[in-house]
Amino acid sequence: MSERPVKAAVLVIGDEVLSGRTQDVNVRQIAEFLSPLGITLGEARVVSDVQDDIVEALNALRTRWDYVFTTGGIGPTHDDITADAVAAAFGRPIDVRADALEILNTWYANSGTQLTPARLRMARIPDGAELIANPVTGAPGFQLENVFVLAGVPKIARGMLEDIAHRLKGGAVTQSASIRLEGVREGDIAEMLGQAAVSFPAVSIGSYPWFEELAGGGLSRGVAVVLRSADGAALAKAEQTLRSQLPAQP
Amino acid sequence: MSERPVKAAVLVIGDEVLSGRTQDVNVRQIAEFLSPLGITLGEARVVSDVQDDIVEALNALRTRWDYVFTTGGIGPTHDDITADAVAAAFGRPIDVRADALEILNTWYANSGTQLTPARLRMARIPDGAELIANPVTGAPGFQLENVFVLAGVPKIARGMLEDIAHRLKGGAVTQSASIRLEGVREGDIAEMLGQAAVSFPAVSIGSYPWFEELAGGGLSRGVAVVLRSADGAALAKAEQTLRSQLPAQP
Incomplete structure (x- = not known):
């Protein structure tokens, strides 16, 4: 391929x-x-x-x-x-x-x-x-x-x-990893993600805020960080690095 | 407006x-x-x-x-x-x-x-x-x-x-009407709809097939006919005409 x-x-x-x-x-x-x-x-x-x-x-x-x-x-x-x-x-x-x-x-x-x-x-x-x-x-x-x-x-x-x-003739298959963070806002982790994007140029790093209504009526929020790459080794290294830097994950 | x-x-x-x-x-x-x-x-x-x-x-x-x-x-x-x-x-x-x-x-x-x-x-x-x-x-x-x-x-x-x-500065508000047909295929009514589209040039007539899984495992099908126009009188006339021509509606 x-x-x-x-x-x-x-x-x-x-x-x-x-x-x-x-x-x-x-x-x-x-x-x-x-x-x-x-x-x-x-x-x-x-x-x-x-x-x-x-x-x-x-x-x-x-x-x-x-x-x-x-x-x-x-x-x-x-x-x-x-x-x-x-x-x-x-x-x-x-x-x-x-x-x-x-x-x-x-x-x-x-x-x-x-x-x-x-x-x-x-x-x-x-x-x-x-x-x-x-x-x-x-x-x-x-x-x-x-x-x-x-x-x-x-x-x-x-x-x-x-x-x-x-x-269809495909190319290298893109792999992905995602890290779900609760009680975190994008602004809390933006700098860290920006640095990771520079450190791992082969990995696309996206962050997607989410909001959920709680049963009691309140609002829960967090961020999903999604990493994508056709380079599995780079993806694993980027994920490992980010998991160690990001706030505690559930 | x-x-x-x-x-x-x-x-x-x-x-x-x-x-x-x-x-x-x-x-x-x-x-x-x-x-x-x-x-x-x-x-x-x-x-x-x-x-x-x-x-x-x-x-x-x-x-x-x-x-x-x-x-x-x-x-x-x-x-x-x-x-x-x-x-x-x-x-x-x-x-x-x-x-x-x-x-x-x-x-x-x-x-x-x-x-x-x-x-x-x-x-x-x-x-x-x-x-x-x-x-x-x-x-x-x-x-x-x-x-x-x-x-x-x-x-x-x-x-x-x-x-x-x-x-925002809006224009004439588009009104719509829809006619739901069960057990009908688009091909059964296509000629009729094509004639109506010619007879009512101020009305946009769309037809959208639908499929639904039945509880018993079978498949139900039909067509939704949707009429749109900024001209309310033309819309009403087109709807009336089509309803009288189309197969029985639920």
Whole structure:
């Protein structure tokens, strides 16, 4: 495996996330799926169901990052424009494709569903794209070069990820360690963490304050210190050093 | 109130969201806060704790959208670089500012916390910025032109939003209606929805498939049809028309 960091982006497509109606969980789900493969997310964007916006974002992301994963907008309704937008971004023709149509025909025959004109929309695949199996509802996603087009429903997106794991070339796997501190504020340990960041340049050190409501009505607070590195030895040394310097840990 | 649509963007700053460690909820929280003010989100981005990435994204967003809300990266630790990145994006000087320092001094005196050199970092505010009150932990956010810099911890971000509602000029408030269909697949209603989208151009019509695990182990499915418009009469007419055409609703 290469030691070059491999970085990906997620492009969430959908007015329902921007309106606040739907809580996106695909960014996190994809990050968690990629992490053990040695691929980390460098950026994520959410855009609305507008072709120009999708094309612009996709072209920015696919030229900058090793991989791009889009979610949403590949269903049968008028607002499902992702496949056409991806084709436009790549300047590729798009039409109903025989292999995708066959998958839909078989799936719907088995489930007794009618292949309506609207459902034909889900067989529109850009020229040269490789299909991605959808084990949940049949209608496939697709891969075009470094772009993977997935469904927006999290269960379906998760099913599709299983089909593409073997297509991804990962880098060094990032390991992490975390230290949970209670009753501590970030300002109490900021200087110590800053020094550790200088002493261990191969280790990324983040600190994340947390707050919890207590059953009695009060508020408990603390900080989670998270260390990440592709260098296991450096990570262990940094963790050991910080644990010895930080306030007592539970 | 103006009828021009007022659009905003959210810029989430933080490796913890991109790593999958933390589930972002601020995009949704901010969308829900803005909606009754007549402001809708047009885009959201998540970038890592890297100054160039923050500057590039912020400059792209603040020139395109009416407002930008950033979350994260304004604490006291070495990875909290948002204030400096925002100053760099605007080409403004930044330093510890007397008004912010006074807020911290008062807050910490009341809570018996020491104002360490690291905590001084939280008083770094770009020249010309207006402070945003933080009712939860004291350290302020700030507004620079059309950019609002908020904390990443959702409770604190929520508290800060209360202080800026009066600074925002909203547009026509978008109203919405939703129709929940059970046992229906998107493909069954796609043609009908596409026709309605043509008949009611002032109404945005979205359809969102849902899946639910049943207690017995099976899977229930359906579609939520969501209509949105700033034109209440058009919305009501579109809803009435669709309800009469769609399959029976619970």
